[in-house]
Amino acid sequence: GAGVSQSPRYKVAKRGQDVALRCDPISGHVSLFWYQQALGQGPEFLTYFQNEAQLDKSGLPSDRFFAERPEGSVSTLKIQRTQQEDSAVYLCASSLASTRPYEQYFGPGTRLTVT
């Protein structure tokens, strides 16, 4: 079956531009997570949705980062006024579970480069 998909796979943005990253989770998966992965590091938690409700956004690094999942399926991570330190791979993961433990299925990620 179809896995988690993300688009675009690669994004180059000039400093100060806004970007929007899309995640299509596995159909029927209740939970959706966004992570930021810097080169050579583990994924860093950004935010978590259960259906359309954003239950935890404590990992978002600044108010320039915003995530939504309005219909409880597709999610968008938006970064406003991008900075060079935002350059990273942004991973989306979904899980069938609505409570822990969450067996997560990751998408291929979007590699964001801010120049």
Added chain:
Amino acid sequence: GQQVMQIPQYQHVQEGEDFTTYCNSSTTLSNIQWYKQRPGGHPVFLIQLVKSGEVKKQKRLTFQFGEAKKNSSLHITATQTTDVGTYFCAGNRDDKIIFGKGTRLHILP
């Protein structure tokens, strides 16, 4: 804040040798998960451990969860070139999932 430490950061082994990576948390975890990420790829779920002292095996891979639910290990017996990649542990406390920095495994032919 909660941290999940993973050691070693890198490991080079000869093909056929064993490999172990260790994961330690500063706080008690409700469960722990292990993921594998191939170079250029994304993390792929391997297993999750929930019970104190739990041991699970997948072919040549053995996973353990400590009695205090603060540490875990992944052991690979007789490594093969297909085992190359970075192995991450991820601890679950409340609804937050904290990943370790990973152990990068290189296999020497």
